[in-house]
Amino acid sequence: MSNVPVTTWFLEQNSSADLLPAAAPEGDAVRIVRAEVSSPEFSRFLYASVGGDIRWTDRLGWSHARWREYLERPGVETWVAYDHGTPAGFVELDAKGDGVVEIAYFGLLPAFRGRRIGGHLLSYGTARAWDLAERWPGLAPTKRVWVHTCSWDGEFALVNYQRRGFTLYDTEVALEQEAATPGPWPGAFAE
Template sequence: MTTHTTPLPPGYSPLPPGHLANIVTFLEMGAKPDPLPAALFPPEVTLTSFDPADLAGYRALFRRVGDPWLWFSQAALPDAELAALLADPQIESFALRQDGEAIGILQLDFREAEACELLFFGLAPGFTAKGLGGALMRAAIARAWAKPISRFWLHTCSFDSPAALGFYQRMGFTPYAMQVEVHTDPRLTGDLPEDAAPQIPLIRPRSP
């Protein structure tokens, strides 16, 4: 993600045609919890590593979890780049499964020295508010701090679920920075269907 240090001026700032802007909040956990939380899943729910060769399965789960919130980064990755990411030993990729059905995603990125980024985390529609999100986050925290890190961090944005920011804070993360992200609307590029995230207005560029 490209970042800029020049602040936006106070007031309204116009966007280029076909682009979106959202507020990104960065959060971190700067010390290993003591004791580490236990991830308790129901018997029919398991957390399994992704097969790096299963690009179709990963894309389907990413879309199932992320389309309602306009997740697009992995959806737009070419197969070779996605395969390299899933095969990277410093990135741990998991599917949460209920009776074999993939219902959640968890990815941990250890490529930064002494740090772990919660790269992707979420549940498919219909599986939230059942305690599974808390159990999945406890599993993420335990796996992250099992490595020699001093910082576990993530970011969420105003396109995510309204409950996301409060959830991360309850799980022990502290906000430390905010940024404005501007990017092309992925529904206009074909990376996501036009009916994805209907709560976010789709504004087409005007014809010249």
């Protein structure tokens, strides 16, 4: 396998006023709900299902205990979009301390992309990053929300973040080994 250049963009908001919300999809079929019970199984399902075709691999080897440890940290939240009762995507928030919140993961399952859910979910998740301290006594109020995306993510990822009011503050290019996408299960993308 060969090495390919991968661009990573780092974006931020420094005020809740920076958020430019997207319109919600028409009708009431899409709901966004916080997963309040730590569930390594559900979180791994979301991670593998959303990231399977865009090379999310860093957490695939996590043990059940590692997932639980991460999910039970104060200030870690998972917000899930449901379309007609079916999980469509998620946004994961991770409080980093001193009022900084990372959007650690965000995305949609492939079947739900291109249906105007992503902008709405990102808007909702970013708003929840800004009011995170209201749900977690002891956390400092949010003063910065940041996220990174890369050239392997969906083709509209960077544009979606910018349309939601995130501004670019750093860019990195690194050579990474080209590998097949893992899919949510073995052979998921085989012809």
